[in-house]
Amino acid sequence: MRIKLLMVSILLTIWLSGCAVNPVTGKNEFALVPESTEINLGTEQYLPTRQVQGGDYTTHPQIASYVKEVGQKLAAVSDRKLPYEFNVINDSTPNAWALPGGKIVVNRGLLVELKSEAELAAVLGHEIIHAAARHGAKGMERGMLLQGAVLAAGMASQNSEYGSLVVGGAGVAAQLVTQKYSRNAELEADLYGMNYMAKAGYDPAAAISLQETFVRLSEGQDSSWLNGLFASHPPSPERVAANRETAAKLNRNGIVGEKRYRQMLAPLFADAAAYRAIDDGRKALQEGAPERALSFANQALKLQPKEALAHSLRGDIRLQQKRYSDAITNYDRAVQLNDEYFHYYLQRGLARLELKDTANGEADLQKSVILLPTAPAMNVLGNLSLDRGDTVAAKKFYAAAAGSDSVAGKAANQSLVKLDLPDNPSKYLQLKFGLDKSNYLLAQVSNSTNQTVVDIAYTVQFKDVNGQLRQVQLQVRDQLSGGQSQVYSTGIGPFVDLKNIAGKIVQGGIAE
Ligand SMILES: [Zn+2]
Numbered sequence: 001m002r003i004k005l006l007m008v009s010i011l012l013t014i015w016l017s018g019c020a021v022n023p024v025t026g027k028n029e030f031a032l033v034p035e036s037t038e039i040n041l042g043t044e045q046y047l048p049t050r051q052v053q054g055g056d057y058t059t060h061p062q063i064a065s066y067v068k069e070v071g072q073k074l075a076a077v078s079d080r081k082l083p084y085e086f087n088v089i090n091d092s093t094p095n096a097w098a099l100p101g102g103k104i105v106v107n108r109g110l111l112v113e114l115k116s117e118a119e120l121a122a123v124l125g126h127e128i129i130h131a132a133a134r135h136g137a138k139g140m141e142r143g144m145l146l147q148g149a150v151l152a153a154g155m156a157s158q159n160s161e162y163g164s165l166v167v168g169g170a171g172v173a174a175q176l177v178t179q180k181y182s183r184n185a186e187l188e189a190d191l192y193g194m195n196y197m198a199k200a201g202y203d204p205a206a207a208i209s210l211q212e213t214f215v216r217l218s219e220g221q222d223s224s225w226l227n228g229l230f231a232s233h234p235p236s237p238e239r240v241a242a243n244r245e246t247a248a249k250l251n252r253n254g255i256v257g258e259k260r261y262r263q264m265l266a267p268l269f270a271d272a273a274a275y276r277a278i279d280d281g282r283k284a285l286q287e288g289a290p291e292r293a294l295s296f297a298n299q300a301l302k303l304q305p306k307e308a309l310a311h312s313l314r315g316d317i318r319l320q321q322k323r324y325s326d327a328i329t330n331y332d333r334a335v336q337l338n339d340e341y342f343h344y345y346l347q348r349g350l351a352r353l354e355l356k357d358t359a360n361g362e363a364d365l366q367k368s369v370i371l372l373p374t375a376p377a378m379n380v381l382g383n384l385s386l387d388r389g390d391t392v393a394a395k396k397f398y399a400a401a402a403g404s405d406s407v408a409g410k411a412a413n414q415s416l417v418k419l420d421l422p423d424n425p426s427k428y429l430q431l432k433f434g435l436d437k438s439n440y441l442l443a444q445v446s447n448s449t450n451q452t453v454v455d456i457a458y459t460v461q462f463k464d465v466n467g468q469l470r471q472v473q474l475q476v477r478d479q480l481s482g483g484q485s486q487v488y489s490t491g492i493g494p495f496v497d498l499k500n501i502a503g504k505i506v507q508g509g510i511a512e
Helices: 002-012 035-052 061-076 117-132 135-147 168-178 183-199 206-219 223-227 237-249 258-270 272-286 290-303 308-320 324-337 342-354 358-371 375-387 391-401 407-420
Strands: 019-021 028-030 085-089 096-099 103-107 429-435 441-447 453-463 469-475 485-489 502-510
Touching (some): 035 096, 035 103, 035 358, 061 085, 103 117, 135 183, 258 272, 272 308, 308 342, 358 375, 375 407, 391 407, 429 453
Parallel strands (some): 085 103
Antiparallel strands (some): 453 502
16 A cells, blocks of 8 residues: 555656655756655665564674765765665675665675775775665666556565565565666666765775676675675676776775774674574575484584574574474574564564564564564554454454465454454455346355354345335355356346346355
8 A cells, every 4th residue: 555655656756756866966857756755765664674683783793884984984975965874684695785875784695705894995985875876776767667556566675585484665675776787787886886985085996896706706696696686786897898998987085994994894704604504404494304404503513602593593492393382492592682683573472472472573573673674573463452352443454464475464354354254245246137038137256354253134225016115135055155146046037127127246255
């Protein structure tokens, strides 16, 4: 719904905005998305997009502070004042992205591939240009012009196991941060990003070495790179050459900062083996090998006991093994270390509910949906509301969860129909009239749900031979399975035609 509203408001402003000067390039261009929409979208989507990609990296908070410091140095020389923000995502995939409005992240997995502060500045400067020069906003506009509701279409994030579970508006930006920028946008982001580097006191040549590394890596077909940074920012020898030309024209007296970068990032470099163990453990768990996963989790915890992800991996293993108390102990520790990631609350909530700790379990699920609304959490919150007889709340949760094409989403949809069909049978059952050979009225009843419906009744309004308006209610004796249509004789007639005949489904229920 939100997307449609956003679309309408964007289209309405076509007449208001029209031509605008791009603050970065100075070029005149047609701008459909107003700045306020860019900023609102970025602000609203920043948290859920970070959550779905892995949550913020908080284990060594000085590293995120350092990234923010470098980012703000570059933002300060930007041609466009936006509410810039920078964060580090706790994920090993080498990636970085910018949302419209200047909301930027870099993954922990990319930080460990960089060699200097100037290379970090090259990454952040490049992302700043994508936001400042409206590259993401233009992508939205292109999508709107080409296919209308493009934002509503592919909401899933490719990098995350939660991509398909996210519901509501929270998945909107996932498409923006995984869309592939055009060749021109990449060249523009490099060119102006290097200008910003020089202005902020960095040696812009770092953008050359970085791009060379990327070209080399892209030839290696490493899937984490191809699914991460390279999916949205394709590297090319053309970019290397263009960066060389740009650097030749710019001030090269700025800092490279290799030593400072190594010092600042030292704790993260030291944790490399811990993260490898966590990633291997996660993979083993997905492959159905919990014992192997557990040995990886224990190894990771020995290497870095302060990483919440490692505790949560052990919790996920215990949850799968139905060792709920152990799982809760692990999630408690994860939440103590990082209380800002939805996954820990969602999983602890599910474990607590298994042990009938309803109040705390529900509170955990509620916390998880504030950080990121997911179908599994919404579906269970619906069940809990229903258990206490609050059908209004239950319907709301189920309807939210039903937006996801996942197991939980389908279960929620089933529960929603079950609850809502008795109240609104005509929403799920359709009625059509026809005449038989003797001109008596036929009624066709169709069940558009995927469940068996019983106790169906409908009304027929018609004028009798005396011109008198009459209404009768008729019962359908059969049960209709999901998707089934059936035609019934009503015994009413004969009629000349179907004019003045109306009817409505007034009753129905889901078979137990
Ligand atoms: Zn790019």
